[in-house]
Amino acid sequence: MEFFIQFLIAAVGMGTPLLFATLGGVIGERAGVINLGMEGLMLVGALVAFVVMLNTGNYFYAVAAAAIASGIVSMIHGVVCLMLRASQIASGLALTFFGTGLSGFFGDKLTGTTIEPLIRIPIPGLNAIPVLGPVLFNQDILVYFSYFCVVLLWWMLFKTRLGLNIRSVGEAPEVCDSLGLSVLGYRFFAVVGGGMMIGIGGAYFPLALTPFWVDGITAGRGWIAVALVIFAFWDPIKALGGAYLFGIALALELRLQILGVDISPYFLKMIPYVLTILVLTLVTIRHNRLGIQVMPAALGNVFFRGEKN
Amino acid sequence: MRFFLEKRVNTSSWGRVLVLSVAFLLVLFISWFFFLAAGIEPITAFQIVGEEIFLTKYGWQDLLVKMTPLMFTGLAVALAAQMRQWNIGAEGQFHIGTVAMTWFALHYDGKLPDGMLIVMLLIMAMIGGGLWGCIPGFLKARFGVNEIITSLLFNYIAAAWVDHLLFGAWRDPGTNNFPITKEFSEAAQLPLYGNTSIHAGLILAFIVVVIIAWVLWKTRLGFQIRLIGDNPDAARYAGVKIRTLTILVFAASGAIAGLAGFSEVAGIHYRLQQNISIGYGYTGIIVAWLARNHPLGVVLSAFFMSIVFVSAEVLQIEYGLPISVVYLYQGIILFTVLGSEIFTEYRLRITSIWLKQRLTKTGN
Numbered sequence: 221m222e223f224f225i226q227f228l229i230a231a232v233g234m235g236t237p238l239l240f241a242t243l244g245g246v247i248g249e250r251a252g253v254i255n256l257g258m259e260g261l262m263l264v265g266a267l268v269a270f271v272v273m274l275n276t277g278n279y280f281y282a283v284a285a286a287a288i289a290s291g292i293v294s295m296i297h298g299v300v301c302l303m304l305r306a307s308q309i310a311s312g313l314a315l316t317f318f319g320t321g322l323s324g325f326f327g328d329k330l331t332g333t334t335i336e337p338l339i340r341i342p343i344p345g346l347n348a349i350p351v352l353g354p355v356l357f358n359q360d361i362l363v364y365f366s367y368f369c370v371v372l373l374w375w376m377l378f379k380t381r382l383g384l385n386i387r388s389v390g391e392a393p394e395v396c397d398s399l400g401l402s403v404l405g406y407r408f409f410a411v412v413g414g415g416m417m418i419g420i421g422g423a424y425f426p427l428a429l430t431p432f433w434v435d436g437i438t439a440g441r442g443w444i445a446v447a448l449v450i451f452a453f454w455d456p457i458k459a460l461g462g463a464y465l466f467g468i469a470l471a472l473e474l475r476l477q478i479l480g481v482d483i484s485p486y487f488l489k490m491i492p493y494v495l496t497i498l499v500l501t502l503v504t505i506r507h508n509r510l511g512i513q514v515m516p517a518a519l520g521n522v523f524f525r526g527e528k529n
Numbered sequence: 530m531r532f533f534l535e536k537r538v539n540t541s542s543w544g545r546v547l548v549l550s551v552a553f554l555l556v557l558f559i560s561w562f563f564f565l566a567a568g569i570e571p572i573t574a575f576q577i578v579g580e581e582i583f584l585t586k587y588g589w590q591d592l593l594v595k596m597t598p599l600m601f602t603g604l605a606v607a608l609a610a611q612m613r614q615w616n617i618g619a620e621g622q623f624h625i626g627t628v629a630m631t632w633f634a635l636h637y638d639g640k641l642p643d644g645m646l647i648v649m650l651l652i653m654a655m656i657g658g659g660l661w662g663c664i665p666g667f668l669k670a671r672f673g674v675n676e677i678i679t680s681l682l683f684n685y686i687a688a689a690w691v692d693h694l695l696f697g698a699w700r701d702p703g704t705n706n707f708p709i710t711k712e713f714s715e716a717a718q719l720p721l722y723g724n725t726s727i728h729a730g731l732i733l734a735f736i737v738v739v740i741i742a743w744v745l746w747k748t749r750l751g752f753q754i755r756l757i758g759d760n761p762d763a764a765r766y767a768g769v770k771i772r773t774l775t776i777l778v779f780a781a782s783g784a785i786a787g788l789a790g791f792s793e794v795a796g797i798h799y800r801l802q803q804n805i806s807i808g809y810g811y812t813g814i815i816v817a818w819l820a821r822n823h824p825l826g827v828v829l830s831a832f833f834m835s836i837v838f839v840s841a842e843v844l845q846i847e848y849g850l851p852i853s854v855v856y857l858y859q860g861i862i863l864f865t866v867l868g869s870e871i872f873t874e875y876r877l878r879i880t881s882i883w884l885k886q887r888l889t890k891t892g893n
Contacts, residue, residue, distance in 0.1 A: 447678045
């Protein structure tokens, strides 16, 4: 039982960066902008958080700096694919290249340095609930912040005017434009806001999961998050479930190794990626069968005004 | 004063050259800051890189050697992109190509007549890469699964598989437990050009360029592929078998990426080891984009990206900069080209109400 609880605690930890990144992706895609640069943004967030933590020793500064840096980098994506009307897919890939290069370039000299990881703070009362208590309420502060973000984002997207506008520019930008909403303005806001969330997801790697610097610290999780956005039906609450499901898969990899299961560790490493492909396929089949349009209708479309083709 | 974009009637080809030149200058300008950030004197750095690449014999050789895999992966991405499919998985297809050929070499090296082995290795690499490319292609064609995400994730699976083999069954016990296989015999090696490191893979790459260009523009199949890319609905009405072609194109794309693996292993390393691809598969995306998915353009852009790779190598040797500086450059290049492409199709107009009023007044 104790082993099982430890396993779930690890699963929540592994799922948290995915959750932040998925939430960030959800905001952007709800506004109609695909972000394939998540992997790059997470790496930028991870590097900046690590460097700031190393120099100030303050977790708040580290997370804030990671969010701001990723926000700034995602502005490039915003400018290129919104104002300069380039392909969102190509721009996202450029973002991944850029972020990977940036973290590799400036992180090179940091390889091997360590920082103090975040400590777990139990929430009194709640952590006494059997199983769920220790799993969900004996975590570090960023995990609690991720719960808050899920609720905040859900409320923002579905209960406020701002959220309605964001969702509208992702569904019918022409209509929004004719009603006087700034389509590019809302999209830019969503891209940068989402980028900040993705950066916090990246920051979680050095601050909690691996408190030392390795090149490519995110190991492709950004791409899993890209798939999770689809898996979560562009819904923050479902993103929570999806992220933890993948957290379980990632934690399984580690636990099986500890248990000494006779499988090549390299095959265990494949689990999350294989699972992502399987789940994405199943979800796509389900979307097709139901024939429902959950995807934001204008996702990936270039919007511009004043031209008739 | 207002800025707005006005659509050009004709996209000017001079405009495109201008845009690319501006993008190139922008890359130099941005790297200036990165050099400063790394504590390097920018002008000296540019000078050293330029001299090392263009003024030494080794530099030219290296450009052509690095250009070879980039031509293959660029073609792989470009072919899929001709029917508007993104194959981001060239890196993985490259790796599985090397795995397939290494499997064959480890089993049949020395057991085949002269000249047979190298041909079989080539075929095996194509089959390996092709099958690996088929999977995302099939998932896309049959179920409509987003091929960008699946083809990319297969890269991670392929990399883990290579590690599994290198740290396990295929490790050569004779080499101090390094994760490398036994060296292949001479029958499995591509001939070199004279006294250089340039190998026959480059010729193979040019042959594939011609074949792909011929298929795309001179055959019915190629016409159908381009039709799907231009207008999938029209293709469907015309009775083109989109699903079959999607799988076929992904298989072909993967096979070409597998050839990149073949040419690297048979032309340079002569064995399977880690880091045979230093991101060649990913760079293929940029090569294809710069070439606008045209096979002949791929030759030029592969050469251009090869300059980037060799520059990074020089910077690594001279200044100890990490090789990931390649990705940084690639990101900057792709961003600048993407960001400036709009100006080949649009004209930036600046209007001023004040000016307009004045003009109308003087007109009266």
